[in-house]
Amino acid sequence: MNSFPAHRLSVAPMMDWTDRHCRYLHRLLSKRTLLYTEMVTSAALIRGGASHLLEHSDAEYPVALQLGGSEPAELAQAAKLGEAAGYCEVNLNVGCPSDRVQSGSFGAILMEQPALVADCVSEMQAHVSVPVTVKCRIGVDDQDPEEILPEFLARIVGAGCERISIHARKAWLQGLSPKENRDIPPLDYDLVMRMKGLFPNLDISINGGITSLTQARAFLEAGLDGVMIGRAAYHDPAAILCMADQVIFGCEGQSVPEEAVLQMLPYIESHLKQGGKLGQVTRHMLGLFTGRPGARAWRRVLSEGAHRANAGPELVEQALTHILQRDAA
Template sequence: MAEQEDPIKQGKSDVVRAARLSVAPMMDWTDRHCRYMHRLLSSRSLLYTEMVTSPALVRGGALHLLDFHPDEHPVALQLGGSDPAELAAAARLGARAGYDEINLNVGCPSDRVQSGTFGAILMKQPGLVAECVAAMQDAVAVPVTVKCRIGVDDQDAEDVLPEFIARVAATGCDRFIIHARKAWLQGLSPKENRDIPPLDYDLVLRMKGLFPALHLSVNGGITSLEQAQAFLDAGLDGVMVGRAAYHQPWDILAQADARIFGEIAATADPVDIALAMIPYIEAHLVAGGRLHQITRHMMGLFAGRPGGRLWRRVLSEGASKRGAGPALIHQALARMQAAQPA
């Protein structure tokens, strides 16, 4: 009889393969409705939740924040926090909920995150991050990973980043996602922190040379699959795409399985995705949800295509109205089709 593979090892290898291309955790964007649509577009890419704070789960009991659809796999939970014991308890809750990976946020620069002593400010405390990661690893069998910046404020990233990676990797953590920008904790808003600090992709590439055994992904400013493939060809293990995957999901995710993972793309048109969302929408409405909670994530489905603006207008004007339902999707598609040149 052939020896069966350990399901835990199989799950870890699956999530590592999926990390070749991932969608970044984005507050207010990558909720479960967004992720469900992203999974329809790509069966292979790794999806991440919005950041969920460990106090909300452990002290606040907000376990509804862990809800996700089984079809989202492989999917990772991103946690924010700085207390090792609390993060371990939150990681345990995430693993129990079925997440394939638990990720620690060491990159978010918002004031709210700083006041809680987690996010990017933890780049200044690699020893504490190592304690947190070690506690999380002891608590769960699924992979524990770290998403970080190259540094914060006036830190010399050339010195800080390799020291940070080495300290945390000493715990056994072997996967890092590096946002190739510093975070400026004073003087820049979270939005400005996504654009103003210069990108230093070369530094991230040098980290792969310094730590060849680690799985390193790059994040920040990546807007196309061509750019993503170039990083993979240069030796990085993964690429994480943020806003481009949200605003142009068809261009990024619908092509990813073929171009990044070497598989045959199954879906030929974004219309198919819009129609495939209807059963999910119906179930959400039956459960008491509102249409706009889902369609707000579908606005970019036809980005750059004829009728894309009309699609967005029909959804934005109609989805919040009382009684709005799947008929609005059909209406938007019909309006688009009617506007096409003969």
């Protein structure tokens, strides 16, 4: 097996999407890709006692915890909890543009406070032995990314940060919704590439608008250290993850989504026995057969049936027959 690090390809942390059920599914599709939690706020963990937000399965590894916050001591405590829970990395969110995050003075708004980010990174690193990383934008609002991004990176590198993921778009904190911030600000991949030239010893992953393994591999061959894929990996996980271990990590073989579905059945059974609901798991499975014959029927069966009181693994098996029958036709 090749020794490429897991973050050579990662699935971006995405609120309401990359929960533990999603990560379990993604791990069935790729053994090597680094997975991230949804953002968990340090306040929720330290002041709110919401330790349940750290729950995950050993089967998800390698998996990293993303934290949101701006108070160094509190973030350090939260990072310690994350390390104790078994996460292999703690990542600081400096990219989320939502109003809720801004009101808490963290996320993308921290691009305006590089010294504070550096303090947060330094304090977190002092309390954990796992890597402390940062995910950021190239700038916010009227900032000139060409000017502020090098300064921002220099600050956090000076604080000891060795790895960063850069979403190659600005975030507009006023005037654009979080959804619009994922599409409207133009991508500047060249700027991220230039940052690798300026900081050759900084491990840089690129994020934003990447939709294929071919595109990901091109960035790696151009000299970047990692590629982080978000929505494409969620909406069409088979296209990104089933061949990721082969294409990105140089491993033999590829996974098959039909087999992943069958492997999900015991997991679903266990989740239901613990009082969970089928839809909490199957909502992450809707895109598994995107573009395949029978995909529409697969989605319909799960979408219409998962909310029913007695819905269980047999509904997933029923949905899968629409794929298998079309394959056999």
